[in-house]
Amino acid sequence: MTPATGIPLKEPTISAAASDAEQLERARIDASTRVPVLMFYASAMVWLLLGTLLAGFVSFTTHSPDWFSNVSFLTWGRLRPVVVNVIIYGWASMAAMGTATWLMARLCRTTLRHPLLIVAGTWFWNIGVLIGVVAILMGYSTGYQWLEFPPYAALVLLVAYALIMSWAVLMFRFRRGEQIFITQWYLLGAFLWFPWLYAAAQAMLFVVPVQGVMQAAVGWWYGNNLLFLWFGAIGLGTAYYMIPKVIGRPVYSYHLATIGFWTYVLFSSWTGMQRGVDGPFPAWMVTASIAATILTIIPVATVGLNHHMTMQGYFPVMRYSPTLRFTVFGAMAYTVFSLVGILVSLRSSARYLHFTQATVAYTQMGVYAFFTMIMFGSMYYIVPRLVGREWRYATLIKLHFWASAYGIGLMSLLLFAGGIVQGSNQQDPSLPFIESAASVLPYLRGGTLAVLLLIVSHFIFAFHFGLMLFGLGRTSTVPTFLNPVEAEGSEAHL
C-alpha cells in the first residue's frame, strides 16, 4: 500500500493465504542455500578486501616506483596481476556464483540439493585462487593477462567449478513451474559458457598451445567473453530479477528481454579483438570485433529501455531500497560501459586511446561500476533472507554506496581523461615518449584517491556484512531502508 509520502511501494497482489504458503516455501529454499551462499559471500568479501588493499598499494607504487624494489613480490609488476586476478577470480566470480546459486534456487522454486558439495567446491575455489596468487607472487605467472594463474591453479578452479555448478544446473532439472524467467536464461548461459571459456583458453594456451599472435587472440577472446558472458550475464540476470522484485512489478516487456538477451550473447561474444586494433592480426578479426562492439548498442538499448520502463514511476524507491539503488546504478553503468566500449573500439578514436589508461578505465567500468555494484545490490537483498536478520545501520549502507559510487566514478573519469591526454601525447612523435607517461601521472595520483574511497567503502561493507554473519543484525520484519519510510511500506519486498 502506498504510504502517505506518495512513494509507490507496492504490496504483493496475492491473497494472504497464498502469500503465507509462498513465504514458507521461500523460507525453506533460502534455508537450503544458506550455508553455501554465505560461504561464497564471505570468501568473496575477504578477497575483495585483500584485492582493494593491494590495489591501493599498487596505485601508490605507480607514482612511487622505488618502493620495495628489493622485494620481488612487492613490486608493481607482480602485484598488479595479483590485484586483477584476486578481483576477477576471488571477488567477482565468487560473488557471482553466490548470487547465481541463490537466484537459481529461488527461480526454480526448489531447494538446493547437497549444499555441502557446493561448500566443498567453494573451498576448492578458494584454494585454487590462493595457489594462483602465491604462484604469481613467487614469479610463476604465465604472463597472459587475466590468465596469469599457472595451469595447475586453473585445474583446481575448474574442478571446483564442476562441483559448484553441476548442482546449480541440477536445480534447474528439478524446477517447478512452467515459466523460465529471463534471469534463468542469463544464468544458464553463464554456467555453460564459463567452463567452456576457461577450459578452451587453458587448452589453447597451455595444452595444445597456439602459435605466435594467436595467443593474444585467445587471450582477448577470453578476457572480453569473461567480462561479458560470465560477469556481464550474471550481472544482467541479477538486475532482471532484483529490479522487478524490489518494486513489485513485472518486467516491462518480455519481447524486449528476449531480443536483448540474444543480441547480447551474439554480439558481445564477438568482441575482444578490438583490443588489438592495428596490431599484428588479420584485419578482419579486428574489424569483426569492432563491428560486434558497435552492434552491442542493440542489447544495450533494449535492456536499458526495458529496465527503464520497468522502473518508470518507481525511481523514488531508490531513495529507500539499498538493493534497488545499487542495482540501478549498475544497470545504468552497463549502458555507460558499453558506450565507452564503442568509443574505445572505433578506429578513429582507438588511435588515441589504444595503449592508454582509457582501456583500463573501460575494463574497470565493466568489472566494478556495472558488475560489482549489481552484486552489492543483490547481497543487500539476499543476505538478510539467509541470516534472518536485517542490516543494522542504514547509514553504513549509504556510506558504502556513496563511497563506491564516487570512488568508481572518479576512477573512471580520471583514467579516461588521463588516457586521452596520454594518447594524444603518444601520437605526437615530436614529444619524447616520457611526456606521455608523465602527463598521465597526475590522473593516476587522483586514481589513488579513488582507490582509497573504494577501500573505505569495502571495509564499511565488510564490517556490516560481518555483523550480519555473526547474527548481530536487527531482528525485525521490516527491511532496512536507507531513509525512514512510514511503517506501511514494510510489506514491500525491499
Place this chain on the structure above:
Amino acid sequence: MRGLAPLFLGLFGTFAFSWLGLTVIPNIQIGALNPQMDEEGTDIYPMPKSGMAERGRRVYAANGCAYCHSQQLRPGYISADLDRVRDAGPSPRPKWGDRRSAPRDYLFDRPLQIGQERMGPDLAGMGKAAPSEEEKPAAPPESAPSGSTAGTQPPQPPNAVAQKPPAGGASPAATNAPAQISPTPASNPSSPNPRGMPPAYSAAWHYRHLYSPRSMTPDNVDSTMPAYKFLYEKRPISGERSADALELNGADAPPPGWEVVPTYDAKCLVAYLMSLDQSHPLKEVKSFGGAAPAPAGSPAAATAPSGSPPPAPAKK
C-alpha cells in the same frame, strides 16, 4: 516460454560461433606460419631465441612487464609509432622501428608478450636500438677523464655487451658530488654523457636502468618504471671486483667494499631485451626508412618522414 531445446541450442550455438570465429578459424589462417627465407634458404627470419633470451622472456612475463610495455608497432597511417624515436641515445636517436609488426614476427614467442598498455615505450625493436658493433672504431674512447672515479665512462664508446672493467674498486662516496646534469638533453645528445652513463640501450645501460631507472640522466630521470633491485645481488667484494658489477654512483652506489651484480635472471632478461628486433624486412609488410641501417648511424633513417600517408596500407 518455448521449449528448452531452442534455449540450450541457442546458448551453445552462439558461443560456439564466437569460439570458432575468433579463435579456431584465425588459428587455421595464421596459426601455422613458417619463417621467411630467401631462395637459398639462408636468410631465415624469425629465428628462435637463445636459451638465455628465452628464459629472459619468462622473467619478463613473470614480472608483469607487459602491463606497461607493448611489443607491437602499428602502421604509419594510423599511429605515430613509426615516426617515433627513443628517448635516449646519440643523435639521431634510434627509431622505434621501420615497419609495422606482423604475425610472422612472433612465430617463436611463447608466452607472447605483445602488451596492451604503454606506460613505458614499445620494446618491439629494443635490441635493434643497441649501439652497433661496427660503430666501435668510429668513436675511439676519449679515455675516461678521471680513471679513479668509477662510473665515469667514455662518452659514446659502444661497448655493447660487457661492462668496462673499472679502474679502481668500488665507487667512493665522493662521486656523488652534484653531478652536472646536462640541461640540454635533446639539443646535444651526442655530447659526453654526464655521470658516466653507459651508451644508451647497451647491455650495461639495461643493467643499470633495471636497477635504478631514475638514475639514467639525462633522459630518464622522470621514468615511472619500477626499479628491479631484487634482480641484483649486493655483496661484499671478495678479492677482485666482479667484471659484471654495476657502475653506480650517487645514492645507488653500494658502500665501499661492496658491489652490485646482476643475478642470472637479470642477465637473461637483458639478453631477452637485447634480442628484441623486428627490423628484418618481411615480404608481407612494407618497411620504411630504407634498408634498416645501423640505428644510430644513418641520419637518413631517423629523419626520413617514414611514410605518413602511404599509398596503400601495408597488408597485415
